[in-house]
Amino acid sequence: MTQPDLSLAREFEAALAWWRAAGVDCDYHDDATSWLxxxxxxxxxxxxxxxxxxxxxxxxxxxxxxxxxxxxxxxxAPPPAPAPAQTPRPDLMGESPPTDLAAFREWWMHAPGLDTARLHPRIAPRGPAGAALMVLVPQPEEGDRERLLDGPQGRLLGNILAAAGLEENAVYCAAALPCHTPMADIAALAASGMNAVTAHHVTLAAPQRVLVLGSALGPMLGETTQEGLRRINNNGRTVPVMVSETLEAMMDMPRLKSRFWRRWMEWSASH
Structure with a gap:
């Protein structure tokens, strides 16, 4: 019998030992295997x-x-699939909506179904009816208790109105939501009936112009143009509307103040 080549056997054994030390002790292949x-x-x-x-x-x-x-x-033939049930749109105004601002403020503070965040109190709008300007913000400030915009955002708004030559007491200030609502889904709230409340609110306030501070408030008033300018119909008359960033955004990004001011000057010159 021919003796095996011992040197080749040692090399082969050493190679196997090297692969075992590397952790490779199984045979692998690339052919796909059907498991089903x-x-x-x-x-x-x-x-x-x-x-x-x-x-x-x-x-x-x-x-x-x-x-x-x-x-x-x-x-x-198989029976047709049943149509999905549609949830009726809530009528937040009811059968007897408020007919003047005094009644609206009372309704705004106590009407059921308007609470969007029970941890914060409702805050009433302020200002006279028929004002030269109505300012609409998304919601009260977190620290508001008795007066709308009674914190840093309100001070910024007061400075803006003073620079525009407007008395703050002569401006009608309102919020689209009755209380401070963290992470508010404005579009969903508008679809739930709050857009009708906002439209009725604007009708009762009867302002000459409306400044909307919050681009997300578009669903409350309808779609806006790319420039953020639009008009709304109010008791048969057209009311100019300007939509801009929120007061909170202007406080966080000062460059937005200058952009707002340029657009305000252009809008004021034409309206």
Missing amino acids: ADAPPACAPLSGDKPAPMRPTASGKAPEAGQPARLRADAP
């Missing part, structure tokens, strides 16, 4: 069994052997 079993073949009928009779097709002929049976022409 193939469908079992159709069982042939037993010799003593009779095949099930085939129904005739619409043409009146029975399908040939090995061909799938077609649906009968007189088979009833």
Whole structure:
């Protein structure tokens, strides 16, 4: 018997030992393996069994052997899927909506269904009816308790109005939501009926112009143009509207103040 080449055996054993030390002790391959079993073949009928009779097709002929049976022409159609139930839109104003600002303020403070955040109190709008300017903000400030915009945002608004030559007491200030609401979904709240409340509010306030401080408030008043300028109909007359960033955003990004001021000057010159 021929003796094996000991040096080659040692090299082979050393190579295996090296791969074991590297952690490779299994054989791998790249061929794909199907883990899902193939469908079992159709069982042939037993010799003593009779095949099930085939129904005739619409043409009146029975399908040939090995061909799938077609649906009968007189088979009833499946029932249509039921239409999804639509939730009726809430009527927050009710059958007797407020007819003046005094009644609206009372309704705003106590009407059920308006609470958007029970942790914060409702804050009433302020200002006279028929004001030269109505300012609409998304919601009261977090620290408001008795007066709308009674914190840093209110001080910024007061400075803006003073620079524009407007007395703050002569401006009608309102919020789209009755209380401070963290992470408020303005679009969903508008669709739930708050847009009708806002429209009625503007009608009762009857301002000559409306300044909307919050681009997200578009659903409350309808869609706006790319420039943030639009008009609304109020008791048969057209009221100019300017939409801009929120007071909070202007405080966080001072550059927005200069942009707001340029647009305000252009808007004021034409309205």
